[in-house]
Amino acid sequence: MPKKRILSGMRPTGKLHLGNYAGALENWIELQDEYDNFFFVADWHSLTTNPMAAFEVKEKTRDMVVDWLSAGIKPENPIFIQSQIKEHAELHLIFSMLITTARLERNPTLKEQVRDLSSEALLYGNLGYPVLQAADILMYKASVVPVGEDQAPHVEITREIARKFNSTYDVVFPEPETKLTSFSRLPGLDGRKMGKSNNNFILMSDSEEDIFKSVRTAVTDPEKIRRNDPGHPDICNVFAYHQKFNSDEVPQIKEDCMSGVLGCVDCKKNCATRIAKFFERHRERREYYLNHINEVEDIIDTGNKKARTVAQATMADVHAAMKMG
Numbered sequence: 001m002p003k004k005r006i007l008s009g010m011r012p013t014g015k016l017h018l019g020n021y022a023g024a025l026e027n028w029i030e031l032q033d034e035y036d037n038f039f040f041v042a043d044w045h046s047l048t049t050n051p052m053a054a055f056e057v058k059e060k061t062r063d064m065v066v067d068w069l070s071a072g073i074k075p076e077n078p079i080f081i082q083s084q085i086k087e088h089a090e091l092h093l094i095f096s097m098l099i100t101t102a103r104l105e106r107n108p109t110l111k112e113q114v115r116d117l118s119s120e121a122l123l124y125g126n127l128g129y130p131v132l133q134a135a136d137i138l139m140y141k142a143s144v145v146p147v148g149e150d151q152a153p154h155v156e157i158t159r160e161i162a163r164k165f166n167s168t169y170d171v172v173f174p175e176p177e178t179k180l181t182s183f184s185r186l187p188g189l190d191g192r193k194m195g196k197s198n199n200n201f202i203l204m205s206d207s208e209e210d211i212f213k214s215v216r217t218a219v220t221d222p223e224k225i226r227r228n229d230p231g232h233p234d235i236c237n238v239f240a241y242h243q244k245f246n247s248d249e250v251p252q253i254k255e256d257c258m259s260g261v262l263g264c265v266d267c268k269k270n271c272a273t274r275i276a277k278f279f280e281r282h283r284e285r286r287e288y289y290l291n292h293i294n295e296v297e298d299i300i301d302t303g304n305k306k307a308r309t310v311a312q313a314t315m316a317d318v319h320a321a322m323k324m325g
Helices: 018-031 051-071 087-096 101-105 108-117 129-139 149-168 208-216 237-245 247-259 264-278 280-291 293-322
Strands: 005-010 036-041 079-081 144-147 177-180
Touching: 005 018, 005 129, 005 144, 018 036, 018 051, 018 144, 018 237, 036 051, 036 293, 051 079, 051 280, 051 293, 079 293, 087 129, 087 149, 087 293, 101 149, 108 129, 108 149, 129 149, 129 293, 144 149, 149 177, 208 264, 237 247, 237 264, 247 264, 264 280, 280 293
Parallel strands: 005 036, 036 079, 144 177
Antiparallel strands: none
């Protein structure tokens, strides 16, 4: 019995941070043996909120794919660039005829983006982001989509578009299932969602020294002012990092924090050490790929060819169903 297929992608934001790892990349790595995987760089998506991002795509794509490979994404999986597969644009156009603007405006993720961007002018591409995402997913007839909780509404839109196409023309697309990550949100150093726009992140590739510097600035329990004050670990950002990257010590850390035995300075030192150790192998692999960048380029070129073959076959099915194209 053939494996179910997964399509996973990220915007090219350059080097990845701990939130990217906990919210998506770790899950991708774990699912590799269980599913038929396609991984793509969503470079067109990066333009939906910033058209000028086009000028930074090439360098940021390289840094991101290097992080993928260094973290454990197997190079035999197709890794490809969205904009190199032109069929995505055609399917996006077709799907845009099958959904109303009112439905897209109800998307909670869109509302959150508009708020975070503090922008009064909503780009057409930003409104249609989930439609392009649906084209990405359904192009490869993916049956499972691993996403963080913020992207779950987009997968529901993808399911709706698949149903609409199948009922309007002919059955071509599956309705993919959402597979939420178990640790989908990692707080930034200041307690907000970790992200480069918030400048509250720790990079997976950061040196041990840089990790120590970052963790020292992390916001902790505001009521634990002195070392012996009893703490509340469940509202502490550093404790969240312990839960993710130092799980063996979590029960003792929680007990010592609540009793006042453990102070924040020592807790942060321990946390930084554990994070640095967790990504030690990653840093070593990253150094290898940066010194063999032609190997990375070959992996992407091979992935583009594999993805294009599948996309052309899907569009042949679409054209036959529509009797058009």
